[in-house]
Amino acid sequence: METRWAHQLRAVGLRVTRPRLSVLSVLADRPHADADTIVTGARELHPSLSPQAVYGVLKALVAQGLARRIEPAGAPALFELRVGDNHHHLVCRSCGAVADVDCAVGAAPCLVPSGTAGFVVDEAEVVFWGFCPDCQLDGQGRAPAEPRQMSEHQISEHQMSEHHISEHQIRGGAIA
Amino acid sequence: METRWAHQLRAVGLRVTRPRLSVLSVLADRPHADADTIVTGARELHPSLSPQAVYGVLKALVAQGLARRIEPAGAPALFELRVGDNHHHLVCRSCGAVADVDCAVGAAPCLVPSGTAGFVVDEAEVVFWGFCPDCQLDGQGRAPAEPRQMSEHQISEHQMSEHHISEHQIRGGAIA
DNA sequence: CGTCTTGATTTGACTGATTCAAGACAGCGG
DNA sequence: CCGCTGTCTTGAATCAGTCAAATCAAGACG
Structure with a gap:
């Protein structure tokens, strides 16, 4: 069978090449990988692959809507294949781990700004900052377990069970 | 009178220096300036000022909570003095202009993620992407008027009149 | 008012992420 | 199977931001 990625590539008018299939394969395994990872x-899968080739592939994938680029402040860009459905991200301040979250509200009232200053808005992007389960254990609130080492132990349960709001510590004023 | 900035600096335990007063003054004029600007x-105000000094000053101001750093994807970091009140930002895809927005809802329901994957969330950051009034005129939807030239014509009416939601073109699926 | 301590700034080199350019190469339509 | 064109390779460059050592000055003290 022709690795389902091939179909997707052709569907958007991109040639099916080894570098592209390799990159797609990696992204399927690690939902929020940075360019280096x-x-x-x-x-x-393709030992001779150069970093520039990867950047080129990623740019093409993003341009064609097969991948999405996310850029958490202070960290290198991450890429994910989950596109189309709008979802947001949880980012760990300590280790940089990223998890997906679906918005809790269907039609989000607070995502329509109160005044737009004449801007025509076409997208709202939300990033939740906090600490992942691993980093809560040691350091509790600061000391990074392994700062900026977001390669392997990434968390990404796309659909998680409903937790109670009372579990979260929302910093006063941080959320309007 | 001692330029009110001096008080603020001393209040957080920072020495009052010419570079710091200069940076604060610029920030007061241009609410969303990048390091270079x-x-x-x-x-x-201080001709001999070096870029590194500015980085140092900005780091100190941010660390002491006198300034806030925002990093829109794909653009250099911007700094603003408006801190404490939580507000979000409108960013122009074309020219990079930034405007402040207050969240439309007091306690934002959709800013509490539906599932946190065990994360302890302490801050939610929202960025609205779109096109500013200037860039809507020419190009309409793409062609940048003057790509990445966000120095002078920055928009920043901190408190704007209430517009109607129907004015905005919310892309299907972009807002969950 | 002068001295001293310590924090701030200067200077200059450096890193890390990403992009640009030119030529070699390979998908895939014919 | 051939060739056109888009893609990859290789190598160099850019850009924002950081680091470290040496100099300088704010402000406490006497």
């Missing part, structure tokens, strides 16, 4: 991972 | 602007 992708290069490393993709080399297992 | 600040260097240029601050040099009018």
Whole structure:
């Protein structure tokens, strides 16, 4: 069978090449990988792959809507294949781990700004900052377990059970 | 009178220096300036000011909570003095202009993620992407008027009149 | 008012992420 | 199977931001 990725590539008018299939494969495994992680991972399938090739592939995938680029402040860009459905991200301040979240409200009232200053808004992007389960254990609130090492132990349960709001510690004023 | 900035600096335990007063002054004029703009602007008050000094000053201001750093994807970091009140930002895809917005809802329901994957969330950050009034005129929807030239014609009416939601073109699925 | 301590700034080199450019190469339509 | 065109390779460059050592000055003290 023709690795389902091939179909997707052709569907958007992109040629099916080894580098592209390798990158897609890595992204399927690690939902929020940075460029460097992708290069490393993709080399297992295509050893001669260069970083620039990966950047090129990613740019093409993003341009065609097969991938999405997210750029948490202070960290290198991450890429994910989950597109189309709008979802947001949880980012760990300590280790940089990223998890997906679906918005709790169907039609989000607060995502329509109160005044737009004449802007025509076409997208709202939300990033939740906090600490992942691992980093809550040691350091509790600061000391990074392994700062900026977001390669392996990434969390990404796309659909998680409903927790209670009372569990979260929402900093006063941080959320309007 | 001692330029009110001096008080603020001392209040958080920072020494009052010429570079710091210059940076604060520039920030007061241009609410969303990038590091480079600040260097240029601050040099009018203190010609010998070096970029590194500005980075140092900004880091100190942010650390002490006198300034806030925002990093829109794909653009250099911007700094603003409006802190404490939580507000979000409108960013123009074309020219990079930034405007402040207050959240439309007091306690934002959709800013509490539906599932947190065990994360302890302490802040929600929202960025609205779109096109500013200037860039809507020419190009309409793409062609940048003057890509990445966000120095002078920045928009920032902190408190704007209430517009109607129907004015905005919310892309299907973009807002969950 | 002068001295001293310590924090702030200067200077200059450096890193890390990403992009640009030119030529070699390979999908895939014919 | 051939060739056109888009893609990849290789190598160099850019850009924002950081680091470290040496100099300088704010403000406490006497």
